[in-house]
Amino acid sequence: MSTSLQAVREIVTASSSGQAALLQVLLAVQDSSPENYVSEEAVNEIAHLLGVSRSRVYSTASFYSVISLKPRGRHIVRVCINAPCENAGKQAVLIALEQELGVSLGGTTADGRFTLEGVSCLGACYMSPAIKIDNRLYGDLTPEAAVAIIRSYGEEDTIEHTA
Structure with a gap:
């Protein structure tokens, strides 16, 4: 809709x-x-x-990469794919996110809750590897921390829908 x-x-x-x-x-x-x-x-x-x-x-x-002409998930997960994040372990974080969400970069989860996007820069090189979910920035990530963050959004969605 x-x-x-x-x-x-x-x-x-x-x-x-x-x-x-x-x-x-x-x-x-x-x-x-x-x-x-x-x-x-x-x-x-x-x-x-x-x-x-x-x-x-x-x-x-x-x-503008922030604008989409195709439907996306409720939460947009942007992964920095620039050199500083790449050098700081972005690939391991990306693999963990893809496995957790069950989608590749550019995909949207079957339930429509998350879209996983790659972006050139989040302006957070000082805390790479970094991701941005909706308007919230997360940095100095490990694969485990990234997965925990995604799961926390799932819990928030569940609470919102049952309230």
Whole structure:
């Protein structure tokens, strides 16, 4: 279920006017989507409401790694794949995450709870290897610590759904 067109209209209306608002709008639309993405219908509506071409909306959305044009999980797990994290043991952390989640880099768990993504840099070289889950940064990771973090998110989801 993607963001409704009414929600897209409300986001565009509340944002700054004109083309400068495009990135702000894309991020807000994605944040309002239960599947963490900007749907094709939303792209069309954004282009129409901002008076820009669809290709401008697509090119902006595809340029930023934080924006997705395909459905993703409830929690986005971003793994830094740059040299400092690589040298600090990123590969072992990534393998542990892939095994725990049952997906490869770029995949989404069958239950739709997690998407595992690789990113060029998290800006956390001082604490590599690092991952970012949603908006929370974790560093100085071991494979065991990364798995424990993922499991804690699973427990939080269970608590939220039963409350």
